Amino acid sequence: MGYFREVFPKLLCYPLAYRGLVPPGMPINLTFSVTNLCQSKCKTCSIWRLYREHPDKLKAELSLDEIERIFMTMGHIYVFNISGGEPFLRNDIAEIIALACKYLTPGIVHIPTNAISPRLVLKRIRPILKILKTKYPHVRLTIKPSLDHIGDSHDKIRGVKGNFEKVIGLFNRLKAYKADYPNLHVELGTVISRWNITEIAEISEFAIDLSADSYRNEIAEHRSEMFNMDDSITPNPAEYRQAVEFFVARIKRDMKERVLFERITHAFRLIYYQLAIRIMEERRQIIPCYAGISNAHMTPYGDIWACCTLGYEKSMGNLRDFGYDFKRLWAGAEAQEIRDFISGGNCFCPLANQAYSNILLHPPSLACVVKEIVKARDK
Numbered sequence: 001m002g003y004f005r006e007v008f009p010k011l012l013c014y015p016l017a018y019r020g021l022v023p024p025g026m027p028i029n030l031t032f033s034v035t036n037l038c039q040s041k042c043k044t045c046s047i048w049r050l051y052r053e054h055p056d057k058l059k060a061e062l063s064l065d066e067i068e069r070i071f072m073t074m075g076h077i078y079v080f081n082i083s084g085g086e087p088f089l090r091n092d093i094a095e096i097i098a099l100a101c102k103y104l105t106p107g108i109v110h111i112p113t114n115a116i117s118p119r120l121v122l123k124r125i126r127p128i129l130k131i132l133k134t135k136y137p138h139v140r141l142t143i144k145p146s147l148d149h150i151g152d153s154h155d156k157i158r159g160v161k162g163n164f165e166k167v168i169g170l171f172n173r174l175k176a177y178k179a180d181y182p183n184l185h186v187e188l189g190t191v192i193s194r195w196n197i198t199e200i201a202e203i204s205e206f207a208i209d210l211s212a213d214s215y216r217n218e219i220a221e222h223r224s225e226m227f228n229m230d231d232s233i234t235p236n237p238a239e240y241r242q243a244v245e246f247f248v249a250r251i252k253r254d255m256k257e258r259v260l261f262e263r264i265t266h267a268f269r270l271i272y273y274q275l276a277i278r279i280m281e282e283r284r285q286i287i288p289c290y291a292g293i294s295n296a297h298m299t300p301y302g303d304i305w306a307c308c309t310l311g312y313e314k315s316m317g318n319l320r321d322f323g324y325d326f327k328r329l330w331a332g333a334e335a336q337e338i339r340d341f342i343s344g345g346n347c348f349c350p351l352a353n354q355a356y357s358n359i360l361l362h363p364p365s366l367a368c369v370v371k372e373i374v375k376a377r378d379k
């Protein structure tokens, strides 16, 4: 109920802010790339090259003290997404999450991992679980090891031999923690790229058979954040449509057995797939994008972006230049310029995290979500 009271008024204001009728309120979804350090050598992302080529840049990442100053100015966030690089390479990851829970009071904290250093992940996850259990038991923590293929094929996409075995090992260890931490959700996630699109049904079945709490996938796309703008990584729309048809059939088959919360997330996913395929085929924003209003992205250096796709190309500013005051940056002219660019339909992409907010804020799409939930109940 507390979350509803916090989130609902914001949802009512966002469409007005989108039209420039009221100032933008604070976002409900923050993605924080805590570090750009990464041990992977993925074919779909070149973040891992950054500190090899520019080792000095690592020192420019935000300190814990700076992060606290920023969080103090942000207010309530419902979804706190951690991103990277490999988030568990930050030795203060537990402290960052504790600060987020203290100041941003999220309902959901989400962390992906490449699972290349499973012992390190387990060492750093334990204090996080302890903090959440003792101080913030209502917070749902989701951890998502990345699984892009099966066996050696996964290792080839990720560029690290032995990674597949580690993903499976870490996934099983994390699942064993669930007995003590009921609010821990262990997921698996696949980036759909031209290196796995033709086997995506097999990969998905494999992941689903491992009984993850959730299996997510997202299409590999060009993102300024990933330094992959010139790389050929995205499957063509016809291939993606085929993959989507498989996911849709699978979700519909599963939905009835799911509890209400999962049915809701599955219904959102069904509508997301329809939207994503249209965005790819028609190459335009199909419904209004609320990036820079409902969602914000913070880089390891304190830049604020509307989304990671626009990223470095369209930064709203750096918090170090705004005295670490998020509200001031968010209300500034640079930030508004980016919002005008987005609402002018000058960009498009199927970024899942953003698309879910967009669906929530688009009444016809939301009505389709509700219809899917009702349909599943009546089957």
Ligand code: SF4
Residues within 6 Å of the ligand: 285, 289, 290, 291, 306, 307, 308, 309, 310, 342, 347, 348, 349, 350, 351, 354
């Ligand atoms: S449409 Fe995509 S690129 Fe454009 S602002 Fe939204 S999330 Fe970013």
